[in-house]
Amino acid sequence: TQEDLRALPSDERESAAKTKVNEEAARPFDFATGPLIRGQLLQVEDDEHILLITQHHIISDGWSIGILLREVVALYSAFSQNEVNPLPPLAIQYADYAAWQREWLQGEVLQSQVDYWQAHLSGAPALIELPTDRPRPAMQSYQGDTVPVMFDNELLSGLHDLSKRHGTTMFMTLLSGWSLLLSRLSGQDEVVVGTPVANRNRQELEPLIGFFVNTLALKIDIADAPSVSELLGRVKALTLSAFDNQEVPFEQVVEAVKPPRSLSHSPVFQVMLALNNTPSEDAIEVPGLTMQPLTQKHSTTQFDMTLSLTETESGLVGSIEYASDIYDRETIARYGVYLNNLLTSMVADEQAPVNTLNFIPEAERTQLIETFNDTAQDYPQ
Numbered sequence: 001t002q003e004d005l006r007a008l009p010s011d012e013r014e015s016a017a018k019t020k021v022n023e024e025a026a027r028p029f030d031f032a033t034g035p036l037i038r039g040q041l042l043q044v045e046d047d048e049h050i051l052l053i054t055q056h057h058i059i060s061d062g063w064s065i066g067i068l069l070r071e072v073v074a075l076y077s078a079f080s081q082n083e084v085n086p087l088p089p090l091a092i093q094y095a096d097y098a099a100w101q102r103e104w105l106q107g108e109v110l111q112s113q114v115d116y117w118q119a120h121l122s123g124a125p126a127l128i129e130l131p132t133d134r135p136r137p138a139m140q141s142y143q144g145d146t147v148p149v150m151f152d153n154e155l156l157s158g159l160h161d162l163s164k165r166h167g168t169t170m171f172m173t174l175l176s177g178w179s180l181l182l183s184r185l186s187g188q189d190e191v192v193v194g195t196p197v198a199n200r201n202r203q204e205l206e207p208l209i210g211f212f213v214n215t216l217a218l219k220i221d222i223a224d225a226p227s228v229s230e231l232l233g234r235v236k237a238l239t240l241s242a243f244d245n246q247e248v249p250f251e252q253v254v255e256a257v258k259p260p261r262s263l264s265h266s267p268v269f270q271v272m273l274a275l276n277n278t279p280s281e282d283a284i285e286v287p288g289l290t291m292q293p294l295t296q297k298h299s300t301t302q303f304d305m306t307l308s309l310t311e312t313e314s315g316l317v318g319s320i321e322y323a324s325d326i327y328d329r330e331t332i333a334r335y336g337v338y339l340n341n342l343l344t345s346m347v348a349d350e351q352a353p354v355n356t357l358n359f360i361p362e363a364e365r366t367q368l369i370e371t372f373n374d375t376a377q378d379y380p381q
Contacts, residue, residue: 001039001040001041002040002041002042002043003020003040003041003042003043004043005017005020005042005043005044006043006044006045006046013044013045014044017042017044017050020040020042020050020052021050021052021294021296024038024040024052024054025054025296027054029056036055036056036058036059037053037054037055037056037059037060038052038053038054038055039051039052039053039054040052040054050294053068057211058211059209059210059211060209060210060211061198061210061211061212061213062196062213062276063198063200063212063213064208064209064210064211067207067208067209068209069284071087073284073286073291074086074087075087076286076289077286077287080286080287080288080289081287090207090208091204092204092208093208094208094209094210097205097208097210097212101247105247105248110248112245113245113247113248114248114252114253114256116241116245117217117245117248117253117256117257118256118257120219120241120242121192121217121219121253121257121259121268123190124190124192124217124219124259124268125188125190125191125192126259126260126267127262127265127270128182128186128188128191128192128269128270128271128304129186129187129188130182130185130186130271130304130305131185131186132326132327133326133327133328133331134325134326134327135326136264136265136325136326137264137325137326138263138264139263139264140263140264140265140266140323140325141325142300142301142302142323143299143300143301143323143324143325144299144300144301144321144322144323144324145299145301145321145322145324145329146297146319146320146321146322147319147320147322147329147332147333147336148317148318148319149307149309149317149318149319149320149336149339149340150314150315150316150317150318151309151315151316151340151343152314152315153314153315155315155316155340155343155344155347156311156315156316158344158347159173159174159316159343159347161347162232162346162347162350165350166229166232166233166236166350167236168232168235168236169239170275170311171195171239171273171275172232172235172236172239173232173346174273174275174309174316174343175193175195175218175220175235175239175273176220176228176231176232176235176346177339177342177343177346178193178273178307178339179191179193179218179220179222179235180222180231180342180346180354180357181335181338181339181342181359182271183220183222184342184355184359185335185338189221189222189223190219190220190221190222190223191219191220191222191271192217192218192219192220192268192269192271193217193218193220193269193271193272193273194215194216194217194218194268194269194271194272194273194303195215195216195218195272195273195274196213196214196215196216196272196274197213197214197215197216197243197246198212198213199212199213199214199246199247200212201246214246214247214249214250215250216242216243216246216250217250217253217268217269218238218239218242219238220234220235220238221234222354222355225353225354225355226353226354227350227351227352227353227354228346228349228350228351228352228354228357229350229351231354232350253268254267254268265304266302266303269303270303270304270305271303271304271305271306271307272303272305272306272307273306273307274306274307274308274309275309275310275311276308276309276310276318277310277311301321301322301323301324303321303323304322304323304326304327305320305321305322305323305327305332305335306320306321306322307319307320307339308320308321320332320335320336334364337361338359338360339359341358341359341360341361342357342359345357345358345359
């Protein structure tokens with residue numbers, strides 16, 4: 001559909017466009033009749049449009065967005081110059097993958113992966129007991145907010161060097177630091193962190209639009225106070241074994257593990273880590289047109305906290321999405337500082353026991369140890 005907003009006064013168009021965007025995002029899909037993808041073009045000025053493409057998650061994942069964008073750009077560039085469709089035919093379709101997966105992921109193969117997750121998550125805590133600003137409500141409202149985080153190039157370079165020395169990926173190193181912080185804050189020796197995986201483990205799947213992504217629940221054990229080096233090795237081994245068993249859908253893992261169920265929190269894990277490496281573009285130039293993404297503020301969340309990071313020329317940039325039912329923005333911003341300090345400590349001394357690494361800023365440390373303990377009182381002799 002197409003809608004022209006130029007009839008409105010110029011000072012009202014931006015507000016009207018935002019309303020249209022929010023309405024389109026909130027409009028439900030009908031699974032019985034479809035379609036599961038919609039398009040709407042809003043004309044705001046003579047030379048400015050907003051293109052809304054709304055897809056249900058069941059047909060698209062984060063990787064697919066980059067593919068869709070590149071294909072739209074290629075088609076627009078060709079058609080605007082009266083050229084033919086430049087996209088090569090796909091070797092396989094998503095339906096082919098779905099049929100192959102259904103045929104392959106059953107019997108012994110499926111049972112082997114289910115057995116792995118049952119063993120891995122055996123004895124895992126049902127709930128991470130992080131300090132919160134408010135009691136957890138009996139039922140989640142899924143209201144959320146985000147706090148930006150950034151780790152500068154100096155720290156990023158140090159993390160790369162640390163990873164290289166221990167044969168870990170950046171994801172494994174960040175998972176080690178994030179899990180360690182969660183353990184230190186919660187006082188729990190074991191923490192479970194969820195992470196999304198692209199699940200495109202064959203080259204033929206890379207150009208396909210569809211829902212491939214899966215979620216892995218990784219249980220990190222820090223009970224014996226390992227050194228930074230030992231923790232990195234432990235997380236590396238765990239991550240590799242988890243990736244070898246990534247095909248079984250997370251919903252089936254939950255059914256097999258049978259964790260305690262509660263409306264107040266998500267099952268198995270409540271905190272996530274996502275290191276984004278999906279194809280994306282910030283601004284795109286095509287003949288006669290400049291395209292850039294429309295940024296939207298997140299107001300919902302499925303989990304207590306989700307740390308999302310992307311490696312850029314400026315360093316590691318991202319955000320912590322959090323449940324505003326239980327956390328204040330200031331608390332989450334403080335956690336971001338904690339993580340920065342903890343990763344810096346890991347880089348500085350990889351042989352140190354992880355329970356000795358400092359992550360509290362000096363001013364806060366002084367407040368905790370000295371100011372709060374300044375309770376001297378004169379008593380009669």
